[in-house]
Amino acid sequence: MGEIPWTIERICEALGSPDLAQRFLAEINRAPAHEILGVFARWERIARDTLLTVERARELAQFDERGEELPGEWIDATARLLDETGAARGAA
Numbered sequence: 617m618g619e620i621p622w623t624i625e626r627i628c629e630a631l632g633s634p635d636l637a638q639r640f641l642a643e644i645n646r647a648p649a650h651e652i653l654g655v656f657a658r659w660e661r662i663a664r665d666t667l668l669t670v671e672r673a674r675e676l677a678q679f680d681e682r683g684e685e686l687p688g689e690w691i692d693a694t695a696r697l698l699d700e701t702g703a704a705r706g707a708a
Contacts, residue, residue, distance in 0.1 A: 622660045630663035
């Protein structure tokens with residue numbers, strides 16, 4: 617049996633957020649006929665990426681729950697992010 621086909625309903629569910637689902641529905645409903653497939657394909661990709669990200673996060677959470685080191689190479693970007701957010705606040 618193959619993968620479950622993507623539908624408008626499945627995309628809404630996969631997005632995991634009522635706000636995102638509403639945004640998707642608004643875009644698909646307002647799209648001219650010749651753009652509907654493109655809009656659908658873009659949101660299908662977003663929904664697929666969201667599901668993959670959630671799956672990966674759950675896998676990493678299992679390592680954390682067991683008190684194990686997370687797999688992969690992790691770079692601590694805390695200082696850089698704090699510098700960037702501080703600079704952005706200063707510009708506002």
